[in-house]
Amino acid sequence: MLPPTHKALVQEVYAEPLVVKEIATPQPDPGSVVIKIIAVPIISYAREVYNGNRKYSYPTPLVVGTSAIGRVAAVGVDTVKLKEGDLVYTDCVVRGRDDEEAIILTGLADGSTDGSRKLFAQAWKDSTCAEYARVPLENTFALDEARLCGSPDTGGLGYSREQLCWILQALVPYGGLRSIDLQAGETILIAPSTGGFGSAAVVVALAMGARVVAAGRNAEALAKTKALNDRVETVQITGDVEEEVAAIKKAARGNIDAFLDISPPEAQHSTHLKAGIMSLRQAGRVSLMGGLLEDVPFPHRFIMRRNITLKGQWMYSREEILAFLRLVTSGVLNFRDIVKVQGKFALEAWGKAFDVAWESGRLGELVVLTP
Ligand SMILES: NC(=O)c1ccc[n+]([C@@H]2O[C@H](COP(=O)([O-])OP(=O)(O)OC[C@H]3O[C@@H](n4cnc5c(N)ncnc54)[C@H](OP(=O)(O)O)[C@@H]3O)[C@@H](O)[C@H]2O)c1
Known part of the structure; x- marks a missing residue:
């Protein structure tokens, strides 16, 4: 059961400070699932994006965010494989289903075409820095939790769930x-x-x-x-x-x-x-x-x-996400001992998280929000 409301990190006015607000919890509709967010990576220059310095284009009010690690909380009628409780990676690159020119980054950038701006504003304006997020079904990938997060003694790779944010x-x-x-x-x-x-x-x-x-x-x-x-x-x-x-x-x-x-x-x-x-x-x-x-x-x-x-090259394709997840799940790409979570922050501590991310951003340094 989804709660009627949940906490989200919102920018009410472009380039103005963010606020944590209680907002209505979304329901899954065809083509989407709702996930309970575990962790969201904070890119090193997030501060520069949301203070307007980088001139990223997006409408406000906006629930900020990007790709995330979470658990499926509710599925839509056309979900055939994902199920409640599955550990997932949800990706921020959303494409128009009827317009290949329309590409957006949820929570970050509404692209450069009329179609992309429409896609962002009408469908995917609320991103992942929240307790719950409604995300596109085709962007949401089940992770083999036993393999990725299990103990090496039992054939696991020993990642923490937060470390998996480095996938982005x-x-x-x-x-x-x-x-x-x-x-x-x-x-x-x-x-x-x-x-x-x-x-x-x-x-x-x-x-x-x-x-x-x-x-x-x-x-x-x-x-x-x-x-x-x-x-x-x-x-x-x-x-x-x-x-x-x-x-x-x-x-x-x-x-x-x-x-x-x-x-x-x-x-x-x-x-x-x-x-x-x-x-x-x-x-x-x-x-x-x-x-x-x-x-x-x-x-x-x-x-x-x-x-x-x-x-x-801007970002990557869905097929490349699948190929990349195979590299990680097979163990061919193993970042467990390279990536260290430098800081885990609650939504309310977003300012501190942005500052630590700005000062980090070196090899293996990862900062996450854990709503
Ligand atoms: N095409 C895409 O899909 C895509 C996606 C994501 C990001 N990007 C772009 O990639 C950029 C880099 O990302 P990042 O995470 O590596 O950024 P970052 O964490 O901010 O690191 C910046 C890097 O640039 C170097 N640098 C800064 N000023 C420089 C200068 N004047 N001359 C030479 N090197 C300089 C820094 O070197 P020092 O160590 O010497 O400071 C550091 O290696 C982003 O700013 C973004 O614009 C593109």
């Missing part, structure tokens, strides 16, 4: 790495590699069988990344393209096969983008996942002569 962190770069068809044995440059999504990219690329050249500015964070695996080499972003190209090629023992850029807006003028491209082999591939807000110049002649592919 890793799925983003997985989408980029899949989009350029990263192969086992290839060498990929990841830059910058010391932030939340960047460091997750290193872990994921290793699980996909690649050698990684991890670039960044922070020597201490790079040293921790290097310690992950002997297939990781690190390179300092120095601000000098030629110096960086030489260092990347030295670390890669030749040209790199592929390059994942996952820059934040602050890296708009960073040299690593050009250095990464100029280090590619013939027919090398680039995944552009960074959140740069302005145009960037490209070494056009180099790209043309070398048959380089530049591939933009």
Whole structure:
């Protein structure tokens, strides 16, 4: 039985502070399920999104949130497999069922088309930073709880439920790495590699069988990344393209096969983008996942002569979520000893959670809200 009301973290007015409110509990309708939220990951720059600095577009009032770990609390008439009590991962990338151009991130971004804005405002405005959330059925994936959270003594992988929130962190770069068809044995440059999504990219690329050249500015964070695996080499972003190209090629023992850029807006003028491209082999591939807000110049002649592919990528597909969950459930990608929950916060402590997330956001550092 769902309670008539529940607590939710709401932004009443765009860029204004959030408030915890008691709101009506949603009922599942066709195409949705209602889940009881266990934990929601807080991305390192959540503060910058909800204070308006990043200029993300969404309507208010809004129940904020993103992907989450929860338990199925009530199912709709067209739910055939999920059942009450199942542990699930629900994903924030919602697509228009009748419009492939309509893509939104629940609780975060209403996309860039009339259809996406309609989808957000009319169907999925209430996200997961709440005790209960109504989420799209096709976005909600049953997790093998005994395998993932069971004790290693009985064949489990020993994750805590909160740790599983890192799936969001890793799925983003997985989408980029899949989009350029990263192969086992290839060498990929990841830059910058010391932030939340960047460091997750290193872990994921290793699980996909690649050698990684991890670039960044922070020597201490790079040293921790290097310690992950002997297939990781690190390179300092120095601000000098030629110096960086030489260092990347030295670390890669030749040209790199592929390059994942996952820059934040602050890296708009960073040299690593050009250095990464100029280090590619013939027919090398680039995944552009960074959140740069302005145009960037490209070494056009180099790209043309070398048959380089530049591939933009926003998030990932449903099929990639399923493939990624197989990587985790099989144990091929094991992040249990890499990811540490830095802080678990109640909805009321959202401000503290955002601050800790902003100060964290390094390799394996995870901050969650536990409504
Ligand atoms: N395409 C997509 O689907 C998608 C999805 C999610 C996020 N994103 C984008 O990915 C970005 C990065 O995510 P994140 O979690 O790694 O961010 P983060 O935790 O904020 O980390 C920022 C990273 O950028 C580096 N950096 C900051 N300023 C720099 C500069 N001026 N020059 C070079 N490097 C700089 C930081 O390096 P230091 O360690 O040296 O500070 C750190 O590695 C986000 O800001 C977002 O825009 C894209």
